[in-house]
Amino acid sequence: MNPLTHTNPPMAGHPLRLEALEGQLAQRLTAHLSSGAQALPHDITERLRFARERALASRRTVVAQEAAPVVVQAGRAAALGGPPALWLRLASAVPLVMLVAGLVFIQHHHDLQQIEAAAEIDSALLADDLPPAAYGDPGFSEFLRSGESP
Amino acid sequence: MASDKELSDCLKSVEKRAFKRTVYAVRDEDAALDIVQDAMIRLAEKYADRPAAELPLLFQRILSNATMDWFRRQKVRNAVLQNMSDFNMEGGDEFDLLESLETADGMLGAESAAETVSRSQILLLIEGQIEELPARQREAFLLRYWEEFDTAETAAVMGCSEGSVKTHCSRAVHALAKALRSKGIVP
Numbered sequence: 001m002n003p004l005t006h007t008n009p010p011m012a013g014h015p016l017r018l019e020a021l022e023g024q025l026a027q028r029l030t031a032h033l034s035s036g037a038q039a040l041p042h043d044i045t046e047r048l049r050f051a052r053e054r055a056l057a058s059r060r061t062v063v064a065q066e067a068a069p070v071v072v073q074a075g076r077a078a079a080l081g082g083p084p085a086l087w088l089r090l091a092s093a094v095p096l097v098m099l100v101a102g103l104v105f106i107q108h109h110h111d112l113q114q115i116e117a118a119a120e121i122d123s124a125l126l127a128d129d130l131p132p133a134a135y136g137d138p139g140f141s142e143f144l145r146s147g148e149s150p
Numbered sequence: 151m152a153s154d155k156e157l158s159d160c161l162k163s164v165e166k167r168a169f170k171r172t173v174y175a176v177r178d179e180d181a182a183l184d185i186v187q188d189a190m191i192r193l194a195e196k197y198a199d200r201p202a203a204e205l206p207l208l209f210q211r212i213l214s215n216a217t218m219d220w221f222r223r224q225k226v227r228n229a230v231l232q233n234m235s236d237f238n239m240e241g242g243d244e245f246d247l248l249e250s251l252e253t254a255d256g257m258l259g260a261e262s263a264a265e266t267v268s269r270s271q272i273l274l275l276i277e278g279q280i281e282e283l284p285a286r287q288r289e290a291f292l293l294r295y296w297e298e299f300d301t302a303e304t305a306a307v308m309g310c311s312e313g314s315v316k317t318h319c320s321r322a323v324h325a326l327a328k329a330l331r332s333k334g335i336v337p
Binding site: 018019022023025026027029030032033034035036037038040044045047048050051052054055056058059060062063 | 187193
């Protein structure tokens, strides 16, 4: 006789009873599944064993890498793993520093070129037979305009 | 932090069921082995610092995610979503279940079922019906009753509410009982 129905059963449609019956049936089904899982072919169990061993090997690698920073801080050598050391972080800023320095150099060089160009014009003016003050004379300006027109 | 032995024992205790659970989902033994291995490696690498008690639950969650990743890679997401659609229960299933259980009283473990169909054939039929379940129902059923997680743990693995787990489990059990009964199998 079904124990669930034998010992003072609640009403047939009671949710608790239904849940208990579902659990009972589920256990029967999973018992079959468990017997099937235990009887897996040898090649499957071997591949599962290999997968497990590979996972454990990966774990050992990860744990070893996590332990590496302790050695770095205690010793002088750079570690192959773990967080970057201070000098590495500084070294990573070198390209940025070089870029800024390059821009400053280009700007400075550009300014020098402009100064040199202005100096050449000044030199040409000073070296010319005509004194620079003549260009400020209204009469000379009128002379130049009349000379340009035919 | 779990030791190597604890992790190894944990994986050893779940690997066969994990493999079968994945086979039910993907229906491909080679793919299932790859998925289980991937889940094992993810657990070992990402959660190496977790206590041993947390590992089974974490592994099941990783396995579920790895299985979903496989489906995404296979570009059959639409088929998966279709399988996830709710199972339409008809009225009277409860009666079928009760009848099924009461008829089965005293038959568990007896050889009466083996008189007509061998035990391995029954297992194949059960596995076939489990494969036919919608994905969420199958996952809830296997986690709750095969892995023996409680409702809260199953909900945590599946990323849903406890109420949803109960609904999925109930529908799965009813669907299995009905399907197996229609084939003349009393589980």
